Amino acid sequence: MTTSKVELIVNGRPQRLELDPRTSLLDALREHLGLTGTKKGCNQGACGACTVLVDGRRINSCLTLAVMHEGAKVTTIEGLAAGDTLHPVQAAFIENDAFQCGYCTPGQILSGVACIAERHAGSPDEIRNWMSGNICRCGAYPGIVAAIAAAAKES
Amino acid sequence: MFPFSFQTARSEQEAIAGAAAGGRFVAGGTTLIDLMREEVERPQKLIDINRLPLRDIRWKGDTLVIGALARMSEVASHPDAARAQPLIVEALLEGASPQIRNMASIGGNLLQRVRCPYFRSLDARCNKREPGSGCAAIDGVNTTHAILGTSDRCVATHPSDLAVALVALGAMVRTRGPRGERQFPVEDLYRLPGETPHLEHTLHPGELITAVEVPSGAYAKRARYLKVRDRASYEFALVSVAAALDVDDGVIRSARVAAGGVGTKPWRMRGSEAALAGQRPDRTTWQKAAERAIEGVKPLSGNRYKVELLRRTVIRALEMVGEAT
Numbered sequence: 001m002t003t004s005k006v007e008l009i010v011n012g013r014p015q016r017l018e019l020d021p022r023t024s025l026l027d028a029l030r031e032h033l034g035l036t037g038t039k040k041g042c043n044q045g046a047c048g049a050c051t052v053l054v055d056g057r058r059i060n061s062c063l064t065l066a067v068m069h070e071g072a073k074v075t076t077i078e079g080l081a082a083g084d085t086l087h088p089v090q091a092a093f094i095e096n097d098a099f100q101c102g103y104c105t106p107g108q109i110l111s112g113v114a115c116i117a118e119r120h121a122g123s124p125d126e127i128r129n130w131m132s133g134n135i136c137r138c139g140a141y142p143g144i145v146a147a148i149a150a151a152a153k154e155s
Numbered sequence: 156m157f158p159f160s161f162q163t164a165r166s167e168q169e170a171i172a173g174a175a176a177g178g179r180f181v182a183g184g185t186t187l188i189d190l191m192r193e194e195v196e197r198p199q200k201l202i203d204i205n206r207l208p209l210r211d212i213r214w215k216g217d218t219l220v221i222g223a224l225a226r227m228s229e230v231a232s233h234p235d236a237a238r239a240q241p242l243i244v245e246a247l248l249e250g251a252s253p254q255i256r257n258m259a260s261i262g263g264n265l266l267q268r269v270r271c272p273y274f275r276s277l278d279a280r281c282n283k284r285e286p287g288s289g290c291a292a293i294d295g296v297n298t299t300h301a302i303l304g305t306s307d308r309c310v311a312t313h314p315s316d317l318a319v320a321l322v323a324l325g326a327m328v329r330t331r332g333p334r335g336e337r338q339f340p341v342e343d344l345y346r347l348p349g350e351t352p353h354l355e356h357t358l359h360p361g362e363l364i365t366a367v368e369v370p371s372g373a374y375a376k377r378a379r380y381l382k383v384r385d386r387a388s389y390e391f392a393l394v395s396v397a398a399a400l401d402v403d404d405g406v407i408r409s410a411r412v413a414a415g416g417v418g419t420k421p422w423r424m425r426g427s428e429a430a431l432a433g434q435r436p437d438r439t440t441w442q443k444a445a446e447r448a449i450e451g452v453k454p455l456s457g458n459r460y461k462v463e464l465l466r467r468t469v470i471r472a473l474e475m476v477g478e479a480t
Binding site: 002022043045051058063095128130133 | 161252254258
């Protein structure tokens with residue numbers, strides 16, 4: 001098997017990887033770097049559980065190959081908190097009871113961080129529309145929308 | 156996923172040569188990687204074109220030139236696009252999810268594969284995936300399939316919202332390939348399925364879409380994209396209509412109408428346009444235009460509802476444009 005080399009900056013740390021080119025960015029994070037906070041839900045871009053930020057923009061890490069991101073800055077759920085201080089969106093999810101089983105939560109939080117940064121969190125309707133790429137099968141949507149609205153107000 | 160070799164193209168020439176030798180371009184990858192994982196797509200070589208300088212959005216006179224590697228979200232949030240081509244912005248924002256719009260390129264959006272479930276399922280018959288194997292949709296579950304441009308070999312709809320808007324606006328595709336550069340209408344990028352549904356577009360082997368050019372017609376600023384679907388966002392169209400009107404002194408000087416979700420390619424409604432030209436912008440005119448839109452439809456067992464839905468969506472889209480005047 002021919003492998004390809006790629007360097008990613010993951011949560012601020014340079015990571016050199018040698019990968020089968022078939023490796024998705026999601027599998028590179030989970031299986032090769034041990035960052036299992038990013039979840040694999042549908043693995044076909046429909047659920048948003050695998051959402052991470054690449055160069056500050058939210059994407060589905062299951063729908064892209066790691067080798068397509070040479071030099072990119074990747075932010076996962078493990079990289080949001082500053083030490084023991086939670087990111088405001090993480091804190092808002094706890095405050096607003098924005099999850100049940102928690103499986104979609106890392107993707108919801110990363111997507112929420114981007115949604116606020118994009119200025120698409122101005123109203124509950126706008127949040128619902130711009131968070132539609134993240135499915136929650138427990139149906140915790142009221143808490144998710146409230147958490148993002150609260151964090152957006154603070155920012 | 157089947158194994159493949161991976162190459163990052165450093166120049167257009169390198170990319171074109173690689174693709175002419177059998178490689179497949181990958182940009183956003185949102186369609187291709189997904190279908191490779193399903194083993195519907197099995198390229199032996201991928202050519203990553205993301206480093207090519209084809210991402211800017213600029214003006215050439217009063218034509219908006221959109222680089223083929225610009226992401227859907229970059230075009231949708233571009234101030235020039237919002238001001239001059241609101242139809243394109245509306246169609247982009249009605250498609251996919253924020254994450255996918257950050258990934259998917261404009262060129263890739265135009266060339267995305269169909270969403271027919273039988274195309275994606277290796278154990279189903281599909282002439283598009285396996286020429287000559289038959290079409291499981293014609294006698295199967297075909298509620299989302301096409302009513303225009305179908306053949307007895309394939310009834311899948313083209314899924315792009317953007318392409319519907321671009322066809323309505325008379326946008327052009329710019330390409331570069333082994334035989335040089337050319338440009339042609341977006342509408343001519345697509346083939347009807349006919350006897351050969353596995354042939355979907357008119358690009359030559361190795362030909363790369365480099366840009367999409369959108370002219371600033373008098374109707375461009377008075378235009379809406381109405382998408383009807385099973386949920387409020389992040390869903391493909393059951394029926395969608397792009398409508399644009401140039402109204403002067405209470406008379407429609409010219410009109411553009413195209414539809415998605417109903418055709419095997421983005422469907423320009425020239426009969427509707429003819430019915431609108433020279434008329435007053437009122438309910439009677441919208442109804443006449445909508446009657447022309449459903450001429451020649453061929454519904455399947457599960458999608459007869461699309462005929463009436465198309466008629467009503469044309470009327471509502473034209474009303475929305477009329478309200479903006």
